[in-house]
Amino acid sequence: MTEPIHPAEFPGGRALFRLDPAVAHLNHGSFGAVPVPVQEAQALLREEAHADPDAFFLAVPDRLAEARARIAARLGAAPGSLAFVSNATEAANLALDAIPFADGDEILVTDHGYGTVTAAAARRAPVTTVALDPSLPDEDAVRETVLAGLTPRTTVAVLDHISSPTARLLAGPRLLADLAARGITTVVDGAHAPGMLAEPLAGGADFWFGNLHKWGYAPSGSAVLAVAPDHRHRVRALVPSWEDAHGFPRSVENRATVDYTGWLAAPEGLDLLERLDAAKVRAHNSALAAHGAALLATVPGLTPLPHTEGLALRALRLPPGVARTQESAARLREEIAARLRTRVLVWPWPGGGGIRVSGQIYNRPEEYEYLARALPALLSRA
The missing domain is CATH 3.90.1150.170 (Aspartate Aminotransferase, domain 1)
Incomplete structure (x- = not known):
């Protein structure tokens, strides 16, 4: 050997x-770790917030838009297609709430899916769980198994971009294209994609979300939800805010007086990755x-x-x-x-x-x- x-x-x-x-x-893949320069950038933002809360919070929506534009540029997305969210599970709920389910619709999931994301799907409609043997040899075998699991009632597929336990690509561009051709709305859990993949949004899913705090070196609680243009008008924040009139993405990002410093510092993580x-x-x-x-x-x-x-x-x-x-x-x-x-x-x-x-x-x-x-x-x- x-x-x-x-x-x-x-x-x-x-x-x-x-x-x-x-x-x-x-085990960087579970929680990530924040580099010192990004910690320091977030600490400065917290000092700013404490020094003049009025000025800080009144400027947050516009500053988030600027940070979002920097993130979008690194991920190869349009700034208006992304919204900051706290984590993949929150993003999954926002995405699934934006899909107009009808009686009899079913959601396809796999047994590799992250537990809380799969649970979010099961709250919206009956789920069909496709078993993916961890020993499936390649992406084509995964693709064929997923497609074989579709039923006449399948209208949505919730798939991992990179599976968390088994560490392999599932929702590749070919599978997403095949599902789109069948009229299936795709919701892709890209928790591990930002920073690990050079082009995390290349597959063109209807809804895609990814954590920035894992491989993108951002502070904890930093993630993004990307939504295709035809679906954005249906995305509603889980809690109403003063930014609702602006629609997606600003309506999703406004959380009153929560700590926004992680999101505002998030671009520093991807910038550091590029400098390295x-x-x-x-x-x-x-x-x-x-x-x-x-x-x-x-x-x-x-x-x-x-x-x-x-x-x-x-x-x-x-x-x-x-x-x-x-x-x-x-x-x-x-x-x-x-x-x-x-x-x-x-x-x-x-x-x-x-x-x-x-x-x-x-x-x-x-x-x-x-x-x-x-x-x-x-x-x-x-």
Whole structure:
């Protein structure tokens, strides 16, 4: 077996973050981490808000529009097509509320979907859940399985852009085009796409949303919802505001006196990514995740899953019987954190769950190497 290539550290990567050096943070994909320059930009905005609240809050709608335009430029979108939101689940609810369902309509989801997004779909209409075997070999196999799951009543499909547990591309451009040709409204959960994909909006979904605080280096609670022109007039804020008369996107963004500093600082994250050379960061992170997955593949009982090239996430199946439920997966995750001082995602699956690692510029190859050495003894007790 060929030894995995040992990636070099990203120059200055660790110095950009204030993470606990005693912990190996191999789970950037769940919550992200905010670089120091972005933290400092947000801190200055908070000082400004405290110094003159009237001036700050009265100017917020226009300043959000300016920040939104900067974000749109980085994502390859028109400024009026995006709205700031707090997270993917909020965006999913806004999108689904804007779709005019009729009696008998059904929503297609997959068993890879994020739990709260799938729950939001189930509140609007009956759902058909398509089972996607994690071992499906490629994007074409995923596409064919999703299309085969359509029923005569399917009017909406809610799909992950990049699946959270299994770390692979699902809602690719070909699948979205096929669904559009069948008259299916597409709602795409792009939680991992901004910053990880060079063109996250290239697929042309009817509704697409993505977190900026993961791979886009923005403060926590920063996400965007993109809406195709034909649907924007139906998007209504979950809570009425003084900006309702302006319609989407301003009506969605106004939250009275909440803390807007994360959204206003969000463009600093994507700007930092560009200064670091986004293509270089993506290549480094992908290579690091691949290195970690190759090491973990040597652990007895762990099986690598098919993946999408270029992503900074990799997943492997755990031994049969391990992490079959949410509770047992959480126990194993916390045991790895407590005993190995390492943060990873452990996800449940019938018959046996999986483990996912991320690659980020603050990570070192040695962190994955230690996990691969220490994990067998811990799994033997699981």
